[in-house]
Amino acid sequence: MTRVRVTCLPRLVLSLAIMSCGDGGASRPDAAVLDAAVIDGAVIDGAIDGAVIDGAVIDGAVIDGAVIDGAVIDGAVIDAALVDAVQLDASPPDAMVCRELVCGVTRLAPTGDLDTRGLASDGTHVYWSNDRAGLSRVPVGGGAVEPIAADQVPSGGFSPGSDVALDATHIYWAFRDSGTVWRRAKAGGPTELLITGQDGINRLALTATEVLWTNDLLDNVMRMPKAGGAPVAIATGQTGAYDLAVDATHVYWADQLGQGLRRAPLAGGAVETLVPGGAPRMLALDATDVYWLDEATEEIFRRPKAGGATVTLVTGVGTIYGFAIDGTNLYWTTDDVVSRRPKTLASAAVALASCFPDIYAPYLLRVQGATLYWATRYLNAADGIQQVPAQATCL
Secondary structure: OOOOOOOOOOOEEEEEOOOOOOOOOOOOOOOOOOOOOOOOOOOEEEOOOOOOOOOOOOOEEEEEEEOOOOOOOOOOOOOOOOOOEEEEEOOOOOOOOOOOOOHHHHHHHEOOOOOEEEEOOOOOOEEEEEEEOOOEEEOOOOOOOOOOHHHHHHOOOOOOOOOEOOOOHHHHHHOOOOOOEEEEEOOOOOOOEEOOOOOOOEEEEOOEEEEEEOOOOEEEEEEEOOOOOOEEEEEEOOOOOOEEEOOOOOEEEOOOOOOOEEEEEOOOOOHHHHHHHHEEEEEOOOEEEEEEEOOOOEEEEEEEOOOOOOOEEOOOOOOEEEEEEEEEEEEEOOOEEEEEOOOOOOOOEEEEEOOOOOOOOOEEEEEOOEEEEEOOOOOOOOOOOOEOOOOOOOO
């Protein structure tokens, strides 16, 4: 009996030719062969003879409209089943046959049917906020999920924009609908209410001494000392302010309602428009450049902080749900793929993880050290908080 391992990948064209037995003495299953099965350029060879596909069971399953009739692939013989040119490329998520995480992806924690609203990692734990389930964390190496603020979930739950941020000693989190920001020491202890009266908080950023946030109901970019005090507006009239990031001299924010990519000095001063118009939603900074995702065009761009030409880094990949950068690479997620490409564009993009089992739209992508983290949106077999080595490659 020959065992054939089929690796789950996002674009699969599988053709099986089930050969009939010549006579009563012929070997029945040995004539069943994989006929030029190609998975993203990798050829599966060998015969299916009572095929076992690593515990995966396809029992009366429909794959993109093609029915595997009466075939149970779990140590059983494929009998009277013909799968010819089964194409998964256009399959909706619930039609995928993957049932295992692939390419080194690890699920750290399930999230059930609760949308994750904020996600952050400090290299020791991953922290996240969920609808109706509060704030939680889990060790990056795996282990028990620890509730942080389960008793503080408002009746409406964590709504979009309920972000999470970390410094060396504390966890900070926001409740968008109640307009509050809280913190707690990572080592444990009581929660502290830092900020009130800020209905519409979207995203948080931290400096060594301050908490900063965007607010798209009050239309402001705000700051307040971590030690306490009154909130102060950095910029007003920012009707679509969403994501923000901070470096040693400036705070940057994305205004997704037409005011473009903007910044203001931390020391105080006028608001500067770096890139006018568009619909920037997510942004990131490195030492020299600012990066952003334009939600209208589904493209990722880069521009020097000091001024200069805008460079298109990612285009034509469909809906982009999140992106992140480190010192060398740019990472992004689409419907069912996490991809990586050098920031220099010196080589083509590669997939770190793909063909997620029952997963659609990995989002809230974060990079910490040598690891990528993200959340997934739907209640399925492998939903939740996931991680993969940043240098992984999915063949």
